[in-house]
Amino acid sequence: MWQDIRLLNATANALLGLLALALLGSALWWLVHRPLFTLREVKLEGPDHGALQHVSPSTVRGTALPRIKGNFFTANLEEVRVAFESVPWVRRAAVRREWPNKLVVVIDEHKPLGTWGEDGKLISVEGDIFTANLAEAEEEGDLxxxxxxxxxxxxxxxxxxxxxxxxxxxxxxxxxxxxxxxxxxxxxxxxxxxxxxxxxxxxxxxxxxxxxxxxxxxxxxxxxxxxxxxxxxxxxxxxxxxxxxxxxxxxxxxx
The missing domain is CATH 3.40.50.11690 (Cell division protein FtsQ/DivIB)
Structure with a gap:
């Protein structure tokens, strides 16, 4: 009989624990999906908070932003990074969250050194091949x-x-x-x-x-x-x- 009571108590405690976890999970889900945490801003900046020379907001809006899913908590930062690194002129991107509804993307731009081959590609000072607007690259003279x-x-x-x-x-x-x-x-x-x-x-x-x-x-x-x-x-x-x-x-x- 005593063993049965202990088993019943253990079962009851386990059920209560599961119920508490379920309630906590529901509360967290409810909190995470509040409108407060809907992404309101994606801030772009260069290394050391510098200005960007070639990456424009209009290009980002058309190329990277449509690929960002989720809110402040649920957005996958690796997917966001990949989305921004698909934007012309972006060599590398690093993404971080900024409370409560902002993403900050630090962008390292390609620095053009010259043209490569005959298909309109550019080569950077690091030796990376990339595609971008040649007219922008040659603003300061022929490459x-x-x-x-x-x-x-x-x-x-x-x-x-x-x-x-x-x-x-x-x-x-x-x-x-x-x-x-x-x-x-x-x-x-x-x-x-x-x-x-x-x-x-x-x-x-x-x-x-x-x-x-x-x-x-x-x-x-x-x-x-x-x-x-x-x-x-x-x-x-x-x-x-x-x-x-x-x-x-x-x-x-x-x-």
């Missing part, structure tokens, strides 16, 4: 052109930075940098001259070839003015040059 095999984006950006440094003594800049399918480098300079640099045999190959061009370039300009069209630096000790009405090439074999 350099880049091209290369898939997966070579960061390598091409790194070589561009090297070329900027190597060409500085003759006040030239790379206007276009291309890595071919055979992994040979071609550079178009800011004065319109095309330079064939060939393949990298070691870490110093390109640097040595550009430095050789830099040493002789003032002499070439002094003699040929603006007639130079292309320079081939793939020769071990010399170069091949094409200018308006003139072609010069060494006897040695290029690499």
């Amino acid at each position: 350099p052109e880049f091209n290369g095999p898939a997966g070579s984006e960061r390598e091409v950006v790194a070589r561009y930075r090297d070329l900027m440094q190597w060409l500085a003594p003759v006040e030239l800049k790379p206007e276009a940098v291309e890595l071919s399918g055979r992994y040979a480098w071609t550079v178009k300079l800011s004065n319109g001259v095309t330079v064939e640099l060939g393949r990298e045999q070691n870490r110093e190959t390109l640097k040595n070839r550009v430095e050789r061009l830099v040493r002789i370039y003032p002499q070439l300009v002094a003699r040929l003015q603006d007639r130079i069209e292309s320079v081939d630096m793939r020769y071990p000790t010399g170069l091949a040059l094409k200018a308006s009405g003139l072609t010069l090439a060494p006897e040695t074999k290029k690499k």
Whole structure:
């Protein structure tokens, strides 16, 4: 009999506990779904509370906001992050809740470095390929052109930075940098001259070839003015040059 009473008490306590949990759950559900917690605002800001340059509220309204479901408590922040990272110009997004009905989205924008390939894509200073309005990217001037095999984006950006440094003594800049399918480098300079640099045999190959061009370039300009069209630096000790009405090439074999 005593054992039966203990069993009955335990059962009753368990039922009461379940009832209490059910009531608590219902109360929480009721509270969570109050109009007070309906999302009223999505605030956009750049890193360190900075202003955004390219991401516009109108683009966000059309691209990201329709994909946000739920309220302050129930919105899935990972899904919100993914929605914002689908917006043009957004490189990364971080989302947090702000009491009682706001989401704050911190956006890291792509910083365009140049165009990539022939399909209108852009490449960022980090070497990421992204799609955005080219006219916006070129508000401050034409961007350099880049091209290369898939997966070579960061390598091409790194070589561009090297070329900027190597060409500085003759006040030239790379206007276009291309890595071919055979992994040979071609550079178009800011004065319109095309330079064939060939393949990298070691870490110093390109640097040595550009430095050789830099040493002789003032002499070439002094003699040929603006007639130079292309320079081939793939020769071990010399170069091949094409200018308006003139072609010069060494006897040695290029690499």
